[in-house]
Each structure stands twice: as structure tokens, then as C-alpha cells.
Amino acid sequence: MKEMMNANELRKKYLVEDMMPTIFCNGCGHGNALDYVFWAMEELELDLDKVAFTSGIGCSSRIPGYINADGLHTTHGRALAFSTGLKAARPDMDVIVFTGDGDCTGIGGNHFIHAARRNIDITVILLNNFIYGMTGGQQAPTAPIGSIATTSPYGNIEQAFNICELAKALGAAYVARWPVSHPYQPIKSIKEGIQKEGFALIELMSPCPTAYGRRNKLGNIEKLWQWYDDNTILMEEYDKIMDYGTEEEKEAIKSMIQIGVFQDEEKPGFFEAYDELVDRLIEIDDKKAQGGK
Amino acid sequence: MKYERDPERIRRVLGDKVQFIQGDIAVAYGGLLAGVGFFGGYPITPASEVAEGMARMLPRVKGTFIQMEDEIGSMAAIIGASWGGQKTMTATSGPGFSLMMENYGYAIMTETPCVIANVQRTGPSTGQPTLGAQGDMMQVRWGSHGDMVAIALCPSTVQECLDMTIECFNLSEKYRHPVVLMTDGEVGHLREKVIIPDEDEMELFERIPATIDKDKFIPFTNSQTRDSKVPDFPAFGTGYRTYVTGLTHNKMGYPATDKQKDHEELITRIITKITDDREILTDVEEIELEDAEIAFVTYGASARPAESVVRMGRKNGIKIGMLRIKLAWPFPRRVINELSKKVNTIIVPEMNLGQMVHPITEYADAGCKIVSAQKIGGEMHLPDELYKILEAEL
Ligand SMILES: Cc1ncc(C[n+]2csc(CCOP(=O)(O)OP(=O)(O)O)c2C)c(N)n1
Ligand code: SF4
Ligand SMILES: [Mg+2]
Numbered sequence: 001m002k003e004m005m006n007a008n009e010l011r012k013k014y015l016v017e018d019m020m021p022t023i024f025c026n027g028c029g030h031g032n033a034l035d036y037v038f039w040a041m042e043e044l045e046l047d048l049d050k051v052a053f054t055s056g057i058g059c060s061s062r063i064p065g066y067i068n069a070d071g072l073h074t075t076h077g078r079a080l081a082f083s084t085g086l087k088a089a090r091p092d093m094d095v096i097v098f099t100g101d102g103d104c105t106g107i108g109g110n111h112f113i114h115a116a117r118r119n120i121d122i123t124v125i126l127l128n129n130f131i132y133g134m135t136g137g138q139q140a141p142t143a144p145i146g147s148i149a150t151t152s153p154y155g156n157i158e159q160a161f162n163i164c165e166l167a168k169a170l171g172a173a174y175v176a177r178w179p180v181s182h183p184y185q186p187i188k189s190i191k192e193g194i195q196k197e198g199f200a201l202i203e204l205m206s207p208c209p210t211a212y213g214r215r216n217k218l219g220n221i222e223k224l225w226q227w228y229d230d231n232t233i234l235m236e237e238y239d240k241i242m243d244y245g246t247e248e249e250k251e252a253i254k255s256m257i258q259i260g261v262f263q264d265e266e267k268p269g270f271f272e273a274y275d276e277l278v279d280r281l282i283e284i285d286d287k288k289a290q291g292g293k
Numbered sequence: 294m295k296y297e298r299d300p301e302r303i304r305r306v307l308g309d310k311v312q313f314i315q316g317d318i319a320v321a322y323g324g325l326l327a328g329v330g331f332f333g334g335y336p337i338t339p340a341s342e343v344a345e346g347m348a349r350m351l352p353r354v355k356g357t358f359i360q361m362e363d364e365i366g367s368m369a370a371i372i373g374a375s376w377g378g379q380k381t382m383t384a385t386s387g388p389g390f391s392l393m394m395e396n397y398g399y400a401i402m403t404e405t406p407c408v409i410a411n412v413q414r415t416g417p418s419t420g421q422p423t424l425g426a427q428g429d430m431m432q433v434r435w436g437s438h439g440d441m442v443a444i445a446l447c448p449s450t451v452q453e454c455l456d457m458t459i460e461c462f463n464l465s466e467k468y469r470h471p472v473v474l475m476t477d478g479e480v481g482h483l484r485e486k487v488i489i490p491d492e493d494e495m496e497l498f499e500r501i502p503a504t505i506d507k508d509k510f511i512p513f514t515n516s517q518t519r520d521s522k523v524p525d526f527p528a529f530g531t532g533y534r535t536y537v538t539g540l541t542h543n544k545m546g547y548p549a550t551d552k553q554k555d556h557e558e559l560i561t562r563i564i565t566k567i568t569d570d571r572e573i574l575t576d577v578e579e580i581e582l583e584d585a586e587i588a589f590v591t592y593g594a595s596a597r598p599a600e601s602v603v604r605m606g607r608k609n610g611i612k613i614g615m616l617r618i619k620l621a622w623p624f625p626r627r628v629i630n631e632l633s634k635k636v637n638t639i640i641v642p643e644m645n646l647g648q649m650v651h652p653i654t655e656y657a658d659a660g661c662k663i664v665s666a667q668k669i670g671g672e673m674h675l676p677d678e679l680y681k682i683l684e685a686e687l
Contacts, residue, residue: 049532070529073538078369085370088357089377114362
């Protein structure tokens with residue numbers, strides 16, 4: 001068995017020292033996601049020369065800059081379209097996308113829908129903090145009803161995106177949601193996502209004390225992180241209670257956020273299907289060329 | 294699979310050496326010959342035939358064609374694929390070109406080679422979808438925010454659609470810059486004879502790959518191996534572990550968003566790497582200019598009626614000539630200035646309300662009269678119309 005590294009050794013191996021310190025605020029969950037990717041890569045023994053990280057714009061999208069691998073920090077919302085091209089050019093590389101809730105489902109919603117629908121073979125790590133963090137706390141498409149943002153000062157009246165449900169409906173090969181407050185499941189899902197043929201979405205719920213927690217009176221950093229434990233429920237648990245629980249039990253979990261692996265399917269990714277198409281055409285052309293000789 | 298250019302296969306897919314085809318298809322042919330490995334596009338008249346041609350041919354040479362969700366995504370995808378080390382391309386028209394501006398700027402900022410064919414129509418907005426115009430000659434130069442320069446070529450014939458597409462790839466690879474083929478609906482849908490160049494009749498330029506030691510390599514600065522402001526290209530997956538960002542970055546590629554000097558140095562380099570070569574890039578055709586007293590300065594489709602008028606005028610003893618600009622940006626300042634000192638009047642026919650007439654006026658001698666001959670509505674000037682404009686200036 002491979003000897004496990006400790007967190008410091010991992011950082012030494014994967015982190016770009018020149019980029020330190022990160023831009024992340026104290027208590028931000030995004031840094032945890034960075035560590036989880038290090039763990040996942042280490043456990044998968046990925047060759048860092050054959051992994052590319054892409055991102056859009058936002059605090060979450062800064063993560064590729066801290067990883068000692070090729071990184072493409074693109075424009076706001078467009079990372080998935082850039083990644084589609086990159087993966088087409090280098091199907092042998094693993095392409096891992098870091099994106100935010102605003103980046104991926106606000107301005108980038110259309111690219112998200114189509115990358116998932118095409119089942120593009122990339123791994124998307126979406127850091128959902130219910131807010132536009134980088135620009136100072138404007139309302140995101142993931143904002144819970146009633147939540148406060150600088151552009152919804154009287155409370156949000158819009159329905160929030162359920163990103164995982166959306167990805168599921170689009171036929172993404174792998175869909176999971178976890179809070180960043182516990183390492184094990186996110187690391188496992190990131191690993192599974194990277195290994196998955198086709199589109200993998202891992203939504204990591206990431207606390208943003210600066211632009212979300214403070215304004216929404218969720219308490220200090222410790223309390224904010226506790227919120228994620230108190231307000232999430234394992235999908236299996238949720239289903240069980242909804243099927244067999246008492247009315248009080250049902251009422252208690254009704255508004256909780258479900259976490260877990262929502263979809264895990266084996267099906268050909270876009271580039272596998274494309275290669276098959278190419279093979280078919282080449283065979284016909286080559287036959288014709290030989291016949292013509 | 295990873296694309297590799299296969300000349301024999303490409304020629305087999307293209308077919309006969311001499312063909313009678315549309316400008317748009319010639320653009321697709323040019324792309325294929327240049328070795329495009331990835332095309333991402335979105336349908337739009339009058340450019341759709343380029344994407345359709347690519348959809349038909351590219352998989353048969355083992356390249357990838359994807360119809361993207363929009364033009365923002367098309368532009369993004371070709372930049373991503375370019376960092377994967379491929380030659381990449383998209384094609385569009387006015388409304389799509391507007392959507393591409395964001396990532397066109399990103400390609401400039403990140404020094405990403407790629408080619409855009411803009412089969413121009415008119416606007417603002419949806420305008421006249423099926424008709425040609427020269428609506429975007431300024432947008433290509435100034436359309437993205439911030440300080441930038443453009444490299445843009447204007448074909449007047451179907452053969453030039455093919456040849457100049459190859460040239461766009463060469464310049465894009467050489468300067469690591471998005472290069473735009475500024476064709477239009479007239480030339481795009483025109484059918485003419487083209488001759489497909491053989492392998493030894495083409496010159497293909499490939500981006501210079503990074504080769505020096507990984508720990509000594511500096512990704513965003515003058516080349517470390519040649520006398521050039523264009524850095525060698527560290528394609529993803531080759532071990533250089535490059536960080537590419539549209540933020541102002543230092544030589545190592547790291548964000549330097551609050552540093553005046555880094556920004557100035559970066560932007561100055563990515564502009565002057567092109568403008569330093571203005572004379573090398575200048576590409577014009579001179580017709581009957583030796584003794585001319587009056588001249589058309591034209592580009593693209595407008596050159597066609599203007600050339601007929603030169604012939605008509607010469608028959609009638611008028612000392613008329615024509616300068617056809619084949620590479621519109623960077624603007625051929627010297628050539629225009631010299632011409633303006635030689636002739637009394639320059640007439641600039643355009644299928645817009647006067648776009649290239651502005652730099653022409655800016656660089657012409659004050660003593661030369663500049664006449665903007667404008668026609669909009671999706672029609673080219675008729676030779677008779679242009680002749681009348683010429684006569685009025687005699
Ligand atoms: C085209 C464009 N529009 C707006 C912005 C400004 N902007 C930068 S980051 C951001 C929001 C990012 O939010 P999210 O993706 O949720 O990331 P977070 O900072 O919360 O991690 C916005 C609106 C931009 N950079 N580009
Ligand atoms: S603003 Fe929020 S998301 Fe951005 S770094 Fe700070 S805590 Fe994290
Ligand atoms: Mg956010």
C-alpha cells in the first residue's frame with residue numbers, strides 16, 4: 001500500500017509557493033476544496049503533467065492558480081466551454097474545472113447545461129456559497145429564499161437553483177453534493193468524478209463568512225460551519241424519513257439540503273462517441289481509397 | 294484521439310485540384326489545409342457554410358468539430374483547444390462576432406493562437422442576415438475592451454478566401470494572436486474557380502514550442518530562444534505547468550492586477566510584437582497606380598466593382614488607379630501616406646457608412662482629398678454608381 005502523506009507534504013508537492021498567500025478570507029471553505037483535490041490526486045497517483053485545471057472568474061475560480069499543474073483561468077462563466085475545447089485537443093489529459101455558483105449557474109448556465117448534456121468528459125468542482133463572493137456579496141442564483149445580499153437587501157424572493165437536480169436531469173454521468181466541512185466524502189467524490197467517463201459534477205457547499213455569513217447573521221466562523229452540519233441531510237436518510245417517518249420527523253427535515261451521490265452511471269462520454277464516429281468514417285474513406293487504386 | 298495533420302487524407306477529402314465553390318467553403322478548405330484540428334462554431338447566416346463544411350470534412354481527417362451552444366462558447370472552445378496544442382478555428386457573422394468580443398480579448402491577453410472567419414453582414418443587431426456588408430471593420434480593431442491591436446485580412450475572391458485562411462493561421466501561429474479573416478456575405482456566397490494548393494505550394498507556420506528547461510522557462514515574456522517578443526508556446530500537457538489568465542499577469546503568468554509596471558510591460562509587448570512588424574505585415578495590391586492622379590482605396594468585396602471602374606476610367610483616359618488593402622489591420626500607414634502624396638483624391642468605397650475611411654484619413658496627407666463612397670442595405674456599389682462618384686471628383 002502507498003504511504004500516505006500528511007497535509008504539509010501534500011501541499012509541498014501540489015501547491016504553487018509563489019502564489020501564497022491565497023486570496024481566501026479567514027474561514028472561507030474554498031481552501032478546503034483545494035486540499036481535497038490534493039488528496040484525491042495523491043490517492044489516484046495522477047501525473048501532474050497530464051492534468052489541467054480550468055476555471056472561470058470568482059474566488060472559487062482562483063483555485064487553479066494555486067495548483068502546480070497547467071491552469072486556464074478563463075472568463076466569467078465560460079470555463080466549461082474552454083474545457084470542452086481543451087479536452088477535445090488533449091483527450092488523454094484529465095481536465096478538472098473549478099467554478100462558483102455564480103460562475104457556473106449564473107452567467108455560465110448555458111455552458112453548464114450543454115457541457116452536461118453532451119456528457120463532456122470533465123470533472124467539475126462547483127463551490128456553492130450561495131453568493132457572489134468575489135464582488136462583495138451580490139445575489140446568486142443559488143441564494144436561499146429570504147437570504148440577504150447587497151442586491152437583495154430586503155431578502156431574496158427568487159427560487160434557488162438545485163444544481164444537482166439540474167445536472168441529473170441533463171444526464172450527467174456523475175452528480176454529488178457535499179459540504180466542505182468534512183473531508184472524506186468530498187475527496188471520495190472528487191476521485192470518483194475524475195475516474196468517471198463523461199461529465200462529473202461535484203457540488204461542494206462552501207461557507208463564505210465575509211460576503212454571506214456575516215450579512216445573513218449566521219454567527220462567527222465556527223457557527224457558520226456548524227450551519228452546514230445542522231442543515232444538510234444524507235439523501236438516503238431523507239428518503240427513509242419521507243417514506244417511513246412521522247409527520248414531525250418529516251417536518252423537521254423538509255427544508256434541509258440533501259447531500260450524497262445523486263447519479264452515478266456508466267455511459268460513453270462525448271469524446272468516446274466522437275471517436276467512434278471518426279473510426280466509422282475513416283474506415284469508409286480508406287476502403288474507398290483502396291478500391292480506387 | 295489526438296489530431297495530427299495528415300496531408301494525404303486532407304487532400305483526399307478535399308477532392309479535385311480545381312473546383313468551382315463558394316467563398317465560405319473555400320474558407321473551410323483553407324482551414325483544413327492549414328491543419329485545423331478543432332473547429333467550434335454556431336450557425337449564422339451568411340457564415341453557416343463554413344461550419345457545415347467543417348462538420349462534413351473535419352471528422353474525416355480525424356479533427357474535432359463541435360457545434361457549440363453559442364458564439365461565446367465557440368470562441369472559448371477554440372482557445373481551450375489551442376492551449377491543448379491544436380490549430381483551431383471558428384466562423385461567424387456580425388451578431389456572433391459581437392458575442393465573441395469577450396473571449397477575443399481573452400485570446401489577445403493570453404497570446405493564444407486561433408482563427409476567426411467573420412463573414413460580415415450589417416447591423417446594428419440582427420440587421421440583414423442574408424446580405425453582405427462590411428459592418429465590423431472597426432469592431433475587429435476596437436471591439437474588445439482595453440488596449441489591443443488586431444490582425445485582420447480581407448479576401449476579395451474565393452481563391453483568396455482559401456489562401457488567406459491559411460495565411461491567417463500562419464500569422465496567428467507566428468504572433469500568438471487571434472487572427473480574423475474579414476470576409477463578407479458577398480464573397481462568402483460567391484462561387485468562383487479555386488485551385489487547391491499542393492503540399493509544396495503552401496508555406497505553413499507552426500507556433501514555436503517551448504523547449505528550454507522547465508525551471509528556466511518564463512512563459513509570458515520575450516522568447517528565450519529567439520530574437521522575438523513572441524514567447525515560445527508551452528502547450529498544456531507538455532510538462533511546463535503554465536498558468537494562463539486573462540488578468541494582468543507578470544512574466545511568470547501570475548496575476549499582477551494592482552501593478553502598474555507589470556500591466557504596462559505586458560500590454561506594450563503584446564501590442565508591439567505585432568506593430569513592430571507593420572511593414573512586414575503590410576499587404577496591398579496596386580492597380581494602375583504608376584501615373585494615377587486619383588485612386589480608389591478598397592478592400593474585400595468593394596474592390597470588385599472598383600476594379601471595373603478603374604478599367605472603364607482608363608479606357609476613357611482618366612488617370613485612375615486602385616490600392617487594394619489585403620491586410621486591413623495593422624493598418625498600412627506608410628502605403629496610405631505615400632499614396633496620398635501622389636494622388637489628389639482618394640475615394641474609399643465601402644459597404645458601410647464609412648469605417649476604413651477613418652484610418653485612411655488619419656494617415657493621408659492633409660493635401661489629399663478623401664471621399665467616402667458609402668453604400669448600405671446589403672448591396673455592393675454598382676460600377677456605374679462608382680463611376681459617377683469618380684466623375685464628380687475629376
Ligand atoms: C463578464 C463579467 N461580468 C461580471 C464580472 C464580475 N464578477 C467577478 S466574480 C463574480 C461573481 C463570482 O461569483 P461565484 O462564481 O459564485 O464565485 P465566488 O466568488 O462566490 O466563489 C462577478 C459577478 C466579471 N468578471 N465578468
Ligand atoms: S469573499 Fe467569501 S468566497 Fe471569497 S474568499 Fe472571502 S470568504 Fe471566500
Ligand atoms: Mg459563489
